[in-house]
Amino acid sequence: MRIAAKCTFLFVLLVAFVCLIPSLSTAQDLDNVTISGSVTDQNRALIPGAIVTATLTATRAERTVIADANGQYRLIQLPPGVYRVTATFTNFAAEEKGDLNTLAGQNVTLDFVLKPGAITATAAVVSVAEAPQVDTTRTIVGGTVTTREVESLPVNNRSPLDLIFTLGGVAEESLSTRDLAEDRTSSRSTPEEAGNFSLAGGAAYSNNITIDGLDNNDDRGARERFTPSIEAVAEVQVIRNQFAAEYGRASGGRVNLLTRSGANKYQGRAFYFFRDESLNANTWKNNSLGLSRLPLQEHDPGFTFSGPLVIPKLYNGRNRTFFFSAYEYDEVLDSTLIDTLVPVQQNPLFPLPLPTDLSARRTESASAPALNAVVAPFITSVNTPGRNQVLTTRIDHKFTELHNGQLLYQLGRSRNLRQFGGGDRLAQALEGKIRNTDAIAWLDNFVFSAKAVAQTRFQYSRLTPAILAIGGTRAPVVLIGINDPLKLASGTLVAGTSTSGSTDRRETRFQLQEVFAWLNGNHSVKFGGDVQRIKSTFIDLSDATGTWDFESAGDFLANLPSRFRQNFLTTSTQHNTYTGLFAQDEWRLKPNLVLSYGVRYENETIVRDLNNFAPRVAFSYDPFRTWKTVVRGGAEIFYNRALLRTIDDFTLGAQKLFFDTDTLVD
Numbered sequence: 001m002r003i004a005a006k007c008t009f010l011f012v013l014l015v016a017f018v019c020l021i022p023s024l025s026t027a028q029d030l031d032n033v034t035i036s037g038s039v040t041d042q043n044r045a046l047i048p049g050a051i052v053t054a055t056l057t058a059t060r061a062e063r064t065v066i067a068d069a070n071g072q073y074r075l076i077q078l079p080p081g082v083y084r085v086t087a088t089f090t091n092f093a094a095e096e097k098g099d100l101n102t103l104a105g106q107n108v109t110l111d112f113v114l115k116p117g118a119i120t121a122t123a124a125v126v127s128v129a130e131a132p133q134v135d136t137t138r139t140i141v142g143g144t145v146t147t148r149e150v151e152s153l154p155v156n157n158r159s160p161l162d163l164i165f166t167l168g169g170v171a172e173e174s175l176s177t178r179d180l181a182e183d184r185t186s187s188r189s190t191p192e193e194a195g196n197f198s199l200a201g202g203a204a205y206s207n208n209i210t211i212d213g214l215d216n217n218d219d220r221g222a223r224e225r226f227t228p229s230i231e232a233v234a235e236v237q238v239i240r241n242q243f244a245a246e247y248g249r250a251s252g253g254r255v256n257l258l259t260r261s262g263a264n265k266y267q268g269r270a271f272y273f274f275r276d277e278s279l280n281a282n283t284w285k286n287n288s289l290g291l292s293r294l295p296l297q298e299h300d301p302g303f304t305f306s307g308p309l310v311i312p313k314l315y316n317g318r319n320r321t322f323f324f325s326a327y328e329y330d331e332v333l334d335s336t337l338i339d340t341l342v343p344v345q346q347n348p349l350f351p352l353p354l355p356t357d358l359s360a361r362r363t364e365s366a367s368a369p370a371l372n373a374v375v376a377p378f379i380t381s382v383n384t385p386g387r388n389q390v391l392t393t394r395i396d397h398k399f400t401e402l403h404n405g406q407l408l409y410q411l412g413r414s415r416n417l418r419q420f421g422g423g424d425r426l427a428q429a430l431e432g433k434i435r436n437t438d439a440i441a442w443l444d445n446f447v448f449s450a451k452a453v454a455q456t457r458f459q460y461s462r463l464t465p466a467i468l469a470i471g472g473t474r475a476p477v478v479l480i481g482i483n484d485p486l487k488l489a490s491g492t493l494v495a496g497t498s499t500s501g502s503t504d505r506r507e508t509r510f511q512l513q514e515v516f517a518w519l520n521g522n523h524s525v526k527f528g529g530d531v532q533r534i535k536s537t538f539i540d541l542s543d544a545t546g547t548w549d550f551e552s553a554g555d556f557l558a559n560l561p562s563r564f565r566q567n568f569l570t571t572s573t574q575h576n577t578y579t580g581l582f583a584q585d586e587w588r589l590k591p592n593l594v595l596s597y598g599v600r601y602e603n604e605t606i607v608r609d610l611n612n613f614a615p616r617v618a619f620s621y622d623p624f625r626t627w628k629t630v631v632r633g634g635a636e637i638f639y640n641r642a643l644l645r646t647i648d649d650f651t652l653g654a655q656k657l658f659f660d661t662d663t664l665v666d
Helices: 001-021 147-152 160-166 284-290 553-557 644-655
Strands: 034-042 051-056 061-066 072-078 083-091 092-101 107-109 112-114 122-129 141-145 170-172 197-199 208-211 233-241 254-259 267-276 297-308 322-334 335-341 374-383 386-400 403-416 432-451 452-469 475-485 490-495 503-520 525-541 547-550 561-566 571-590 593-604 613-621 631-636 657-660
Touching: 034 083, 034 160, 051 072, 061 072, 072 452, 083 112, 092 112, 092 335, 122 432, 141 160, 147 160, 147 233, 160 170, 160 197, 160 233, 197 233, 284 571, 335 490, 475 553, 547 553, 571 644
Parallel strands: 034 107, 034 112, 092 122, 208 254, 475 547
Antiparallel strands: 034 072, 051 061, 051 083, 083 092, 141 233, 170 197, 233 254, 267 297, 297 322, 322 386, 335 374, 386 403, 403 432, 432 452, 452 503, 475 490, 503 525, 525 571, 547 561, 561 657, 571 593, 593 613, 613 631
16 A cells, blocks of 8 residues: 555656646756757847758758747757758748757757848858857756767777766776786776776766666676677766756766667778787786786777668668667687696596696695695696677667667677686686676657657666686585695695685566657656666575585595585575656756756665655756856755665575584584
């Protein structure tokens, strides 16, 4: 009954919000573009009924609107890109403004001055080139890495998310290890729940990462689910604060990656990046120890291809259907050295590799009551490459001039064995990180009229990250104490497999978004919702296959373990349904003053709480009316999404059973 009452109250609140607004239209939009302005004659007289048409240069998609009684027009929910905007009216010559480069989230003002047709026989063409640098009608605070910057800026690791560090207000997470030198003296890495970057001083684990407006988060950790090739990204948009009620699941900021689309011309590029240790400087640590540079070689080929979708004799998609594909394969060639001692004799129950140098064999010096055995060096090199491949394919289709859709497919495959050095670990005990993901999404845009646009988005994604040893998840772990009489080798020999920090996980997500934008007069309104269904299964593999401890190689050969331990009930499965509903209005009180206000309702079934409503209000003010200065302010309430790692830890802590012979009582 409590849930029903809450839902009823929310519905009444949203209806009241909409009905109380005398004139409605589109609110602050972070993913699309709004072009507005006035149409007048040479005497500054308004021209009601003038026809304004915006044409996306790449695909020739058009959107048309008619100026109102005040000579004002507004084109809403336009995809970002390069536009050609034309204004026409009876007995007047048309005026065209071309080469208008727009970015996601921009409100562009374009005013037209039409001349009588008798004076000007041909259309006046003006090159706009760039939209105004200061958007004085935008109440949010953030920045955008443009297409030109994405193509021009060097990125060492080829990740588009690294481009956000070129913008103000972005900082690395305090526990980040991303820029540490590769001395390979430890296996340190950033904790998965810590996040990768902080926006405007917020917590690094509280950001929302999206691709084309759809969720791209790893709900157990605080990082992205999928990283596309930088060649597939058109823009990187960062919102630091004061974002609209349409967006939630983050108490920090929002990062949105806009993917590239095809055009009417076939275009493509092929690339190959190469790295080698001979091209790098040595690290300070290696220099201090008198060591040379570690071997390193990286190969990174890839390609992009785009254009109209044409199937000879079957389908001609020019001006209608377009595709864009980007593929990248990154391989880092690396190796590690295994340098340890192994028994000369074999244990038939658990064979080990034979020594590589019998001439250096010696009898170990284990302390009683441990038994001694003859051991000899085992030295070998093992390839530990890191391989990562990503594929992004996007298909855009125009059903009619008022209806278009976009199909997006993402594939990511990663296996990185460069996590641990060799040392006393045998090859089967070397651990690596696996991260595989797939997603398919459909985005649909329908224009009911010049003042009403609906957007529908659907996505299915899956993520399967793991930390696994080469030996797999069935073989037991065997730990053998190394007792070298020459003191040249020490520590513990890890054989069989390794479960230190090993995990396995499966995460699936269904997401549905619906946003309706409505425009009228000085008001803009948006309302809609976002529903996500997440299922996450986490398996803690630490000691899950059993771990045998031997004090010496002699004890190992005699099958005399000193300890055995094993974990049971190490699987945690979580189901979470996220629901977000919102309504917001943007009210242009004066030409130089914009007020944005709204409310958002968020609920996650995996946690129980009553703090679900998030009111938001913001303003932007141009004090000098010069379109060069803007003062922004606002107050909002935000809720971060539930991080499943916290819930998994609680679940496993309550159910896990741990058997350890060291705790047995006679």
